[in-house]
Amino acid sequence: MSGEPVRLDSVHKRFGKLEVLRGIDVDVPSGATVAIIGPSGSGKSTLVRCVNHLEPIQGGAIHVGATKIDANGLWQDGRRLGAGDIARFRAHIGMVFQAFNLFPHLTVLGNLIEAPTGVLRMPRGEAVDRAIDLLAKVNLPEKVKAYPAQLSGGQQQRVAIVRALMMDPKIMLFDEPTSALDPELIGEVLKVIADLAIRGRTSIIVTHELAFAREIADRIVFMDGGKVIEEGKPADVLDRPQQERTRSFIGRIH
Amino acid sequence: MSPERLGRLFWEYSDIFVHGLWITVQLSFLAMFFAMALGMLGCFGSLSRSRILRSPAILFVEFCRNTPILVQLVWVHFAWPEIVGIKFSAYTSAVIALALQSSGYLAEEFRAGIESIDRGQVEASQSLGMTYLRLMARIVVPQAVIRMIPGILNQFVTCFKSTSIVSIIAVPDLMYQANLVASATFLPMPVYTFIALIYFAMVLSISAGVRQVTKLLPNFGYFQHRRTE
Ligand SMILES: Nc1ncnc2c1ncn2[C@@H]1O[C@H](COP(=O)(O)OP(=O)(O)O)[C@@H](O)[C@H]1O
């Protein structure tokens, strides 16, 4: 499996009068990893949230595999998707949030098997096996019965990544997955992302970890003010930026 | 009046008082039961994105909260027969009016509980492919319920106190029995004082229980761990 391609085609997104995405073009081939960098408020979160339709768009189109999102909704084979189909569409796109968003009333295992059993109708035993297997891979085998609040931030985020992986997504979206973490916990999460989460999948990662982006991304997209300012191979964007705004951003973050 | 005479008086009428108290307790529980069901409808109606569901739900909730209980009681008992065409017993009217009153407050309580759940919970659920109904049932409501418990219990106390009003349509609750005994014995002062103390003791002990539950809640399930954060 190598994921599904994602292509943003002149995407426009407004919140009321505020235009947050102003004609975004981004191409993520099947199996590729694209890192999105840029200053706060540039529209990075909004962009990834449009890919799984947490946010509707007002112009342009987003192609996710065989599904097309435009200002009028979601489309497959010329048919407009209803609420149930949109939910099914999202089930195969994993999303990891800055704030983890684990379900605090469920144990780690409960968090992991909730959607596979409820949404995908996976038998419980199979879901539990899969959960235990994945927890071992992220070095948390003993936390099966823990509640999220009993875990460190780094542990919570690893569980959140596993929760997304439980659905065997074709696409993974990460919105600043390490920005809420203490510095000493960032490494363990980045490792799980690099070694497990993006393997064999198409991934879009919003991050301020430039070294990490350089290591794992096929392309880096620099955004500012709702536009793509510069885009290219990591070495080109990070070491030889063409645009003044890119240069100053990279200078500031180092 | 000697204490012995008073003692004998209350002993003589104790059956009546106990029966009255039993009716009061029944009314409180029945009214709260229906109020919870109505309150849930009101809550989900007012949260709905469909106008056809939302507008009547909001109207219902606001009506229940913004009319005095006495007016509701009289309205249900004396006006509904003409509006709906069914005449309810005084007891049924009392349950309906008390339930209406509480349901408005409970609907607001439920809604506040649901809206207090972090938006990230909904988004995480959606990103896992859950539909609105599923994420409400499995993720949002289970977290919100625990936050609603103190409000529900407080409403129960309010409802318990409100029951005393039903005596005016001759439901034989504690207050109604007190009126009977007071006029039969020509001893309003000791009778009403006694009744006031009973209500006071009841409400005080329910409230104390509520405070206890509210204090214990943080030890319940996942709340236990949140406290340390
Ligand atoms: N739900 C929303 N309603 C209104 N404005 C929003 C909303 N979400 C984001 N914005 C605005 O959109 C802009 C881009 O936000 P965001 O995509 O979160 O940027 P980034 O992730 O790059 O920091 C900001 O100006 C932000 O205030």
Ligand SMILES: [Mg+2]
């Ligand atoms: Mg952001």
